[in-house]
Amino acid sequence: MSNATADTTTKARATNTDAATDADAATDAEVETATSSSYGQRVSTDADGDDLVVEGERRRTGRWRGIVAVALFASAVGVLANTPFLLLATVPVAAYAAYPRLTGSPSATLAVERVIDDDTPDRGDDVEVTVRITNTGRWPLTDVRFVDGVPPMLAVREGSPRHATFLWPGTTTEFSYTVGAEYGRHQFDPVTALLRDVSGGTELEAEVDCDPATVLTCTDAVPEVPLRKQTRHSTGRLVTDDGGAGIEFHRTREYQKGDPMSRIDWKRYAKTGQLTTVEFREERAATIVLLVDARPSAYRASAEGEPHGLAYNLAGAEQLLTALGETRDYVGLAAIGREFCWLAAGVGLEHELTARELLATHPVLSTVPPDEDPTDPDEQAAELRKRLSGDAQVVLLSPLGDEYITSLALSLEASGHPVTVVSPDVTSDATVGSRLAGVDRENRISSLRQAEIPVVDWTVDEPLGTTIVNSTEVMD
Amino acid sequence: MRVDYRPRRVSSAIAVLAAAGSVAALATVSEQYLAVGISLAGVLVLAFGAAVYRRGLRVLGVPIALVGVAVGFAGFGVGVSLVGVYDRSFTYTGELIGLLGLPFIALGVLPVHRRLSRRLVSLGFAFLVLGVVFTGAVNGTGPDPIPLLLGIVAAIVAWDAGEQAINLGDQLGSDARTWPAELSHSGGTAVFGGLSVGTGLVMFNADITGLPLESLLLLLGAALVLMVALYK
Known part of the structure; x- marks a missing residue:
């Protein structure tokens, strides 16, 4: 844990770099250039694209499974009724049974760029979020669905953070929506992408992040944190019941050797001739x-x-x-x-x-x-x-x-x-x-x-x- | 904001149209086309009723939608009574069985009930397949196999588009822009269907239909083994 903490401190600017990776000097420099470009901008290269795309589960949807039954039924009737045309008609049906096996499975060759029109809005303001997603691969993505990682506290007011499209290699799709700003610092989660091949037989789930991470900060208004009366021995804001240095009067007590001269109640000394020390309520940090x-x-x-x-x-x-x-x-x-x-x-x-x-x-x-x-x-x-x-x-x-x-x-x-x-x-x-x-x-x-x-x-x-x-x- | 997870419109429309196309491909006389037209009109009224319902005018939307469903199913009845004048009315009626599937597919993608939507689409698909198989079995000695092939491919495209509409709706809700993915998916299915029909016709012209029944059974057995292997 302490390792991860140290890591995040050193890379405070490169906000979303994976804390676990052992970033060498070269990658650090690269991250630095990426960060210094305008907000949300990102130049994708093959070298650094990998850590932004996390491919998840690749699963078979099995949606063409039932077609086998249709093929068997039609061919059985065809044989029983001795009708060659019906048998011929089962050829395309059987072909559809093999369809999901023929179409190959997609890979998540995607780059995401997210722009928000105001990253320090007031509470309740509408903030427009625009997401641009590019197919960086060499193959078209026939059916790719995106769900943007809207921070859980922000409610979508207009438009939809969800999108499905067809992407030629090198082309970019764009969608935008509006969220209502809430107090706090909100970091957008990676875009979840679901890629299906053209038959829909295979589905790949992937998370695509943008670098630097998109953060929406809405300054908050907690005036004071309610603290209990237990403190450490350094000056702070908690007013204690202990006497000492401070502002608010606490009590007077008999002078003891070593009390500072400025705390001696001189008026009293003039009146009575007794040395007394004034104590104030100590203010300490917690x-x-x-x-x-x-x-x-x-x-x-x-x-x-x-x-x-x-x-x-x-x-x-x-x-x-x-x-x-x-x-x-x-x-x-x-x-x-x-x-x-x-x-x-x-x-x-x-x-x-x-x-x-x-x-x-x-x-x-x-x-x-x-x-x-x-x-x-x-x-x-x-x-x-x-x-x-x-x-x-x-x-x-x-x-x-x-x-x-x-x-x-x-x-x-x-x-x-x-x-x-x-x-x-x-x-x-x-x-x-x-x-x-x-x-x-x-x-x-x-x-x-x-x-x-x-x-x-x-x-x-x-x-x-x-x-x-x-x-x-x-x-x- | 609540996300509405109902099936997407473009794929739903493709599903309904392809289903109508599947029946129309098998049709041979004009009365059958009229029946398909009546069913489609019923589905249109149903869609309008649903739209009115969603605008908040529930009292108005429900009766309109019910009328739409009734007209959608009535298409089959009208067709059956109209083809009764022909000698081959039994065959013509069989070609219309698929029309019963059309309103079911429409109800599935509407959806009348979210959990039932896939089943309704599958039920509609089953009717379409029944229509094609019946036509093939009864009328299989006709001179042209192409209507049969188109009918079955259109039925599959209809089912596929319906399922696509449902799973896109499930994943993305109804506010997202999804039509490019819907068109590319259904386009892919249709193109693949076209290719497989082409392959089938090439095989047909190679005159494998002259084969004896035993060889066909053997072929069927081989196809069965292939399918089991594919889905193992």
Whole structure:
């Protein structure tokens, strides 16, 4: 994990280079030139085209299978009725049975270029996305279908991010659609291409990425992150109950040797002759670890086509990260899901960039739900506890889809890490089942609140900032 | 925005037209063409009714669509009663069996029910094939094999286009622009059909039809083994 982190830091500009590849100096230079050209532009060559196209499963659709039965039926009737014409008519039918075997299978010789008309829109703005796809191969692609990787938080308002066409070698197809901007930093996923041969007998699924990755950033508005009163010993913004240096008056106490002269209450000394020291409330920085729940239960959505819980988790983490970046707090990042993901707490612009990279690209935080059952979350939780420093507090982002995450929050709280839960509400009233899930979630929230863990219940129609302001008012 | 996953229009139209073409290829008298025309008109009314329904005028759309379905099926009945005046009315009726498939294919690609759409198209295809096979079996000694060959190829093109309309709709929804892929696919199927018909005719002219039934059975056995090998 630390390797991948280091890698992303060094290549902060080449956003979507595969972190796993051992890029030598030459490729780095190449990536640099590709990046420095205008936005979304990409010059495809055979050498660098490979890592952008990931060919997936090649499967037989079997759609011509039934034709064999037709051929057998027609020929049987032909033989029984002794009619040569009918037997002759089975020749083309039998030929169709062999058709999918004759047409060969396509290969994903594609290059994608994606242009957005505004990469830093305001919330609610319409952003037009134009995708151009070129057939870089030597053979025509007779039936190729594209589904663009629209970030899950962005809703398509006009047009369709889906497209099917016929592509001669060297020709380009273009389609565009409009998305509504939402708060956060949204990275487009690769275009999914489904290539079929002319008979439709073979289908190849491929993911085609563009370089650099398309990112839409909509500045967010979380005014302040709700923090618990546990801090580290460096100056920050959290007002503590400890006396010391600060702004707000805390108390006066008896002078002790070594107290700074400027803190001595001279008026009192003049009045009474006693030396007293004024103490102010100390303002300290906190260590915060944003813990993202990326287990399968976090991939639930309120309805088909709506963003799922993890998408909101990521958007929330993104916004909290921005808000925390403006403070002196130490921010770390962790996620549990397919595997454990960890970024140690730190400060500074570079650290923030690394964290953002991680949020956008780490496989654990992929917006595509995992196929197989994840590894044991207990191991990951143990790993998390091991890595959390003593004074760290945890901001847990989770839709609270199951009991495990509540128990994790409670156990973290019990082991001395104050927990704040930010929970996007992805339940709905549509069916009895989803209402039940909503009630379950309510119960989990109240059990957390009984344990004095603050929960920000994020109704996803509202911006997270508003919700936090409302809930901190309630907490106060 | 909700994505609507209904079958695509261009391929659906190709499917319906090819199905009508399959029946028309077998037809020999003008009354049969009239029956095909009535069925096609019914399908057109059905499509119009569906369009009205989707615009939100459900009360108006449903009756129009029902009338369309009725007219679509009535084409067969009208055809049967019209060819009754001929001596060979049995044969002519058989040539029209495929007309029963036309409304089923139309209902499949409409679709009247999303899960049933593939089955409806297959059912329609089965009727088309039945029509061709019946015509071949009853009328097989006629002088010209070409209508039979065209009929079966058109039926396959119809089924293929219907299936293409459905799988494109499933994968991409109805807002995407897909007609180039639809035309290239159906074009490929039709061209391949043309080539196979050509091959069949070459074989026919080589006079393999003079072969005794045993050799034909042997040929059939060989074809069976080939198909099993292909799909193993």
